[in-house]
Amino acid sequence: MIVNDILEFYRDICGERVLILVSTTVDGLCAWKILQSLLHMDNVQYTLIPVDGKSHLESAFRTHSDQNTVIVLIDCGGNINVSEELEPLPDSQVYVLDSHIPYDLDNIYDGDVVKVVIPESFDLEVPRYEDIYEEDSENEDEPNRKRRREEEEEEEDSLLPRKERWKRKREELLFTYYELSGYNLSVSLMIFELAWKMSKDNSQYLWWAIIGVTDQYLNCKIGRDQYVTTCGTVQQHVQRLNNHSDSTSVNQMKIKYSNELRLDLYRHWSLMESLKHSSYTASRFRIWTSKGKKKLNEFLADMGLPLLQCNQTFQSMDMEIRREVCGWIEVTAQKYGLDDISYGSFELQYGFKNKYCAGDVLQAVSAALTCPTLDTEAAFLRAQDTLNRSNEKLIHTGIEQSKALCCSLLNQVQAFIDMKQVVCTGPFVYAVIQEGVAELEVFAHPSRLLRLCRYLSEAYCATTRKAAVLPFIIASALPLDPEYSCIVGVPPLSVDSNKSYLGRAFHQAADKVNASVEFEDFEPSVMQIKSEDKAKFFDALTALLMT
Amino acid sequence: MSISSQSLLDGIIPEDYFSFDSILAEQQKIACVFKKSMFGLGFLDPSNQNENLVSGSKMELPLWMASYLANKEFVACELPKPYQETSRNILLADSSVVDLFKQVMYFYETGTKLIKIPHPECPHVSVSLVKTFVGRFKKIMDSSQNCRNQDLGNMCQKLDVEEKRLFEINRLSVELLDKWERRESNIIAPSNLVVQSRKRKRDQVF
Amino acid sequence: MFGEKAVSLVKELHRCPPEQLHPVNEDLMRQVFAEMTALFEANKSDIEVNDDNKMIPSIHLRHSALEHNRRCVLAYLKQRLNKITQFRWDHGAVLPEEIQVNMQEHEKQWFNKYNKSLANYMLSLNGLDITQNTVPPKSLKIQVRCLQDYGELETDSGDIIMLTVNSEHYLPLSECEHLIKQGVLQHMGS
Numbered sequence: 001m002i003v004n005d006i007l008e009f010y011r012d013i014c015g016e017r018v019l020i021l022v023s024t025t026v027d028g029l030c031a032w033k034i035l036q037s038l039l040h041m042d043n044v045q046y047t048l049i050p051v052d053g054k055s056h057l058e059s060a061f062r063t064h065s066d067q068n069t070v071i072v073l074i075d076c077g078g079n080i081n082v083s084e085e086l087e088p089l090p091d092s093q094v095y096v097l098d099s100h101i102p103y104d105l106d107n108i109y110d111g112d113v114v115k116v117v118i119p120e121s122f123d124l125e126v127p128r129y130e131d132i133y134e135e136d137s138e139n140e141d142e143p144n145r146k147r148r149r150e151e152e153e154e155e156e157d158s159l160l161p162r163k164e165r166w167k168r169k170r171e172e173l174l175f176t177y178y179e180l181s182g183y184n185l186s187v188s189l190m191i192f193e194l195a196w197k198m199s200k201d202n203s204q205y206l207w208w209a210i211i212g213v214t215d216q217y218l219n220c221k222i223g224r225d226q227y228v229t230t231c232g233t234v235q236q237h238v239q240r241l242n243n244h245s246d247s248t249s250v251n252q253m254k255i256k257y258s259n260e261l262r263l264d265l266y267r268h269w270s271l272m273e274s275l276k277h278s279s280y281t282a283s284r285f286r287i288w289t290s291k292g293k294k295k296l297n298e299f300l301a302d303m304g305l306p307l308l309q310c311n312q313t314f315q316s317m318d319m320e321i322r323r324e325v326c327g328w329i330e331v332t333a334q335k336y337g338l339d340d341i342s343y344g345s346f347e348l349q350y351g352f353k354n355k356y357c358a359g360d361v362l363q364a365v366s367a368a369l370t371c372p373t374l375d376t377e378a379a380f381l382r383a384q385d386t387l388n389r390s391n392e393k394l395i396h397t398g399i400e401q402s403k404a405l406c407c408s409l410l411n412q413v414q415a416f417i418d419m420k421q422v423v424c425t426g427p428f429v430y431a432v433i434q435e436g437v438a439e440l441e442v443f444a445h446p447s448r449l450l451r452l453c454r455y456l457s458e459a460y461c462a463t464t465r466k467a468a469v470l471p472f473i474i475a476s477a478l479p480l481d482p483e484y485s486c487i488v489g490v491p492p493l494s495v496d497s498n499k500s501y502l503g504r505a506f507h508q509a510a511d512k513v514n515a516s517v518e519f520e521d522f523e524p525s526v527m528q529i530k531s532e533d534k535a536k537f538f539d540a541l542t543a544l545l546m547t
Numbered sequence: 548m549s550i551s552s553q554s555l556l557d558g559i560i561p562e563d564y565f566s567f568d569s570i571l572a573e574q575q576k577i578a579c580v581f582k583k584s585m586f587g588l589g590f591l592d593p594s595n596q597n598e599n600l601v602s603g604s605k606m607e608l609p610l611w612m613a614s615y616l617a618n619k620e621f622v623a624c625e626l627p628k629p630y631q632e633t634s635r636n637i638l639l640a641d642s643s644v645v646d647l648f649k650q651v652m653y654f655y656e657t658g659t660k661l662i663k664i665p666h667p668e669c670p671h672v673s674v675s676l677v678k679t680f681v682g683r684f685k686k687i688m689d690s691s692q693n694c695r696n697q698d699l700g701n702m703c704q705k706l707d708v709e710e711k712r713l714f715e716i717n718r719l720s721v722e723l724l725d726k727w728e729r730r731e732s733n734i735i736a737p738s739n740l741v742v743q744s745r746k747r748k749r750d751q752v753f
Numbered sequence: 754m755f756g757e758k759a760v761s762l763v764k765e766l767h768r769c770p771p772e773q774l775h776p777v778n779e780d781l782m783r784q785v786f787a788e789m790t791a792l793f794e795a796n797k798s799d800i801e802v803n804d805d806n807k808m809i810p811s812i813h814l815r816h817s818a819l820e821h822n823r824r825c826v827l828a829y830l831k832q833r834l835n836k837i838t839q840f841r842w843d844h845g846a847v848l849p850e851e852i853q854v855n856m857q858e859h860e861k862q863w864f865n866k867y868n869k870s871l872a873n874y875m876l877s878l879n880g881l882d883i884t885q886n887t888v889p890p891k892s893l894k895i896q897v898r899c900l901q902d903y904g905e906l907e908t909d910s911g912d913i914i915m916l917t918v919n920s921e922h923y924l925p926l927s928e929c930e931h932l933i934k935q936g937v938l939q940h941m942g943s
Contacts, residue, residue, distance in 0.1 A: 045924055063915055567763055570763050611817065615817040733890065738843040741934075
C-alpha cells in the first residue's frame with residue numbers, strides 16, 4: 001500500500017514501540033538522525049538495528065519483529081518483496097521509506113501490512129493494479145489474498161485472445177517497470193519535510209538532509225537536473241531557517257548556499273594533494289602520467305599560485321591567496337577543459353573555527369560508515385556519532401580516513417591503467433582487482449568499490465573518449481572469503497540520469513549463467529559471485545548487452 | 548581530652564578508631580628514653596644485650612606506644628626531626644617549598660597525635676602545624692583548579708597525604724563542572740567494578 | 754616490635770584498589786592473634802606471679818600493643834565490610850563472581866542481611882528503589898547502546914525487548930539503569 005501522507009506515517013508510529021531497520025548508507029543514516037530526534041521529542045520507545053544487506057535484514061527482522069508491532073525500514077526494503085522475504089506478522093505494520101526504485105509491486109498492491117511512504121509529488125509510473133493482477137472470482141474465499149497470479153489461467157483455453165493480449169501487455173508493463181533501477185527522492189529530505197510539516201524543523205536537521213542529498217549527487221545516484229531542483233527546494237528551507245533566527249551569535253548554526261569546487265577535502269588538505277587525488281581533476285589532467293603532472297603545474301602557474309603555497313595545508317596558505325583561489329580555479333579551469341569544476345552546494349558554519357562544506361562532511365561520514373576494520377553496526381554507530389556537532393574529533397578522524405581512501409583510490413586506478421588491466425569488451429569495460437593486492441581490504445565495502453569504479457570510468461574516459469558511452473564494471477575478491485568475488489557496475493559517464501539498466505542486466509545475466517550468485521546489497525548493480533564463475537558471467541553479460 | 552590516655556574499655560570509641568590513615572599515621576617512629584625499667588622486654592631492642600629495657604636507655608617506639616607510655620610517665624619522648632625547632636623555623640620561612648611527603652607521609656595527622664604527648668614544645672608544634680597548612684593551602688587550591696589535562700605527578704609530589712586528598716577533591720570538582728558544562732553529567736556510568744574488569748580483560752588480551 | 758604484623762594487615766588492605774576485594778589474609782590474621790595471645794598470657798602471668806610493682810611498666814607496654822592489635826584487626830574487618838557495602842550501592846544486589854569468591858562466609862552472611870535490611874527499608878517507603886537514580890535523571894527515557902548479547906529483557910509493562918550486541922534502544926530509565934551499571938548497556942548522551 002502507498003501512503004502519501006507522511007504525517008499519517010508518523011502518527012502511526014508514535015505511541016507504540018518501534019523497530020527501526022536502517023540500511024548502512026549515508027542517506028539512510030541522515031534520515032535516521034532526523035527521525036531519531038523527532039522520536040526522542042515524542043518519547044517513543046524504539047529499537048534500532050543497522051543492516052547492510054538483504055540477509056542481514058532478514059535475520060534482524062526475524063529476531064526482533066515478534067516483539068514489535070510497528071516496524072520501519074529506512075532506505076531499504078523498497079525493491080524487495082517484503083511480505084514474502086521478511087514474513088511480517090499479520091497484525092504488524094511495516095513502513096518502508098526507501099529511495100531505491102523501482103518499488104516491488106507486491107509492496108504496493110499487496111494488502112495493508114506493508115506500507116510504502118512516498119510523498120504525493122512523486123510520480124512512480126506504477127502500472128495499474130488491473131493490468132498486473134488478475135482477480136480470480138472463483139477463489140475469493142482464499143483468506144486475505146485478493147491478488148492471484150494467473151498461472152492457473154494457463155490451463156484455461158489459451159486461445160482466448162483477450163487473455164493473451166492481457167498477458168502480453170502485462171509482461172511488457174512489468175519489463176518496462178523493472179527495467180531501469182535507480183534512485184528517488186532522498187529519504188533524509190523526505191523526513192526533513194516531515195519535521196517541517198510538524199513545525200519541528202531546524203538547521204541541524206536541514207544540514208543532515210543536505211548531507212543525504214549531496215550523497216545522492218556526488219555518488220552519481222541522481223542526475224544533475226534532479227539535484228539542481230532539489231537544491232532549489234533546500235535553498236528555500238535554508239532561507240526560511242536563516243531568517244527565523246534573530247540572534248547574530250556566531251555560535252549559531254548557519255547554512256549557506258555556495259559554489260563548491262569538485263576538489264575533495266581541499267580545505268583540510270593541501271591544494272596540490274586535493275588536485276592530485278580528486279577524481280574530477282585527476283582524470284582530466286591524467287595525473288598518473290608525467291605529462292599530466294606537468295600540466296597540473298602549468299595550471300597552477302597559470303593562476304599565479306606558487307608551488308610552495310600549493311603544497312602547504314590549505315589553512316596555512318596566505319590569507320589573500322586563500323580567499324581568491326576558488327575564484328581563480330573556476331576561471332582558469334575553463335581553459336583546461338574542466339568545465340564542470342564547480343557545483344552548487346551548501347556549507348555550514350558554527351563558531352569561529354568550524355566551517356564545513358557538505359562534501360567534506362559526506363566524505364568523513366562515509367569513510368566512517370564503510371570502515372573495513374569495524375563491523376557493520378559499530379561502523380554505523382561511529383558514523384552516527386560523527387554527524388553530531390559536538391564530536392569534532394570524530395569528523396577529523398573521518399576526514400583523515402577519507403584522505404587515505406583518496407590516496408588508495410588514485411593508486412588503484414593508476415595501477416589499473418598503467419598495467420593495462422582495463423579490458424574493453426564491446427558493450428562494457430571491466431577491470432579486476434587481483435588477489436593479494438594490499439588495497440583489497442580497503443575496497444571491501446561495496447560503496448567504496450562503486451566509488452573506485454566511477455573513478456576508473458572517469459580516468460579511462462579521459463584517454464579513450466568513446467568509452468564514455470559504456471558502463472564500467474569492477475570485480476574484486478572478498479578479502480575474508482577469496483572464493484567469492486564482489487562485482488559492481490556503474491552506468492556510462494555520458495548518461496546523466498537517476499536510472500540505469502545495469503542492475504537488471506546483472507540479474508538477467510546471472511540467471512542465464514546459473515552460477516551461485518547473491519544480490520546481497522540493496523543496490524541492484526552490486527552482486528557477489530563465486531570467483532570461478534566470473535568469466536562465465538562476463539560472457540553472458542556481453543551477450544546480453546550486445547542485443 | 549587526651550584520647551590515647553583513656554582506656555578503650557570506657558566504651559567510648561574515638562572518631563578515627565577505624566580510620567586507616569590514623570592507624571598508619573601512628574606508626575611514626577619516636578625516639579624515647581625509658582624513665583622506668585621494663586623487665587623481660589629486652590628482646591624488643593635488637594642492639595640490647597640485656598634481657599630488660601633498663602631505665603635511661605634509648606629506643607625508637609611507634610607513636611601509638613610512645614604516646615600511651617609517655618602519658619603514663621614511663622618514657623620521655625623526643626619530637627621527630629620534622630617537628631623540631633629547626634624544621635619549624637624553615638616552615639615558618641616558607642612552607643610551600645618544603646617536601647612534606649618525604650619527611651613524614653602523614654605530616655598533619657601525625658602532628659595532631661604528637662601534640663597529645665606531654666612535651667614542652669607541643670604548643671609550638673601545634674602553632675607550626677596550623678601556620679604550615681595555611682601557608683601551603685593557597686598554592687594547593689590554585690594548582691588543583693588549573694591543572695586540566697596536565698601531568699599531575701610534579702604538582703603533588705611534595706604534598707602529604709591529606710593535602711593530596713584535598714588536591715584530588717578539588718581537581719575532581721573542577722572536572723565535574725567541566726562535564727556539566729559539556730552536558731555529560733547526566734550520563735549514567737557503569738559501576739567501577741565493571742570498568743576495572745574490562746580494563747583487566749583488555750590488558751590480558753595484550 | 755609488637756604490632757607490626759597488624760599494621761601490615763592494614764597496609765595490605767590500604768593498597769588494594771577500590772574496585773577489588775582480595776581474600777581475607779587469614780594467615781596474617783592468625784599470626785596477629787598468636788601475638789595477642791602471647792602478650793595476654795605474658796601479662797596474665799606477670800600479674801599473678803609478681804606482687805611488687807616492678808612489672809607494671811612492661812604490663813602497660815604489652816597492653817598498649819594488645820589494644821593496638823585489636824584496633825588494627827577491627828579496622829581491617831570494618832573496612833572490608835565498608836567495601837562490600839559500597840559494591841552493593843554501585844553494582845547491585847548480585848555481586849560479580851570475582852568479588853564473591855574473595856568474600857568470607859561471615860561476610861557473605863552479613864551481605865545478605867544487609868540486602869534484606871535495605872530491601873525492607875525500601876519496601877517501607879512504598880517500594881521506592883533508593884539505589885536507582887543516583888544521578889538526577891534528565892528525562893524519562895534514555896538512549897542506550899547494547900554492548901553484549903544479553904537476550905530478552907522483560908519490561909514492567911510486559912513487553913519483551915531483544916538485546917543483541919550493537920543494537921540501540923530508547924527505553925525508560927527505570928528499565929535499564931541496572932543494566933547500565935552492570936555494563937550490559939551503555940548510556941549515550943543526547
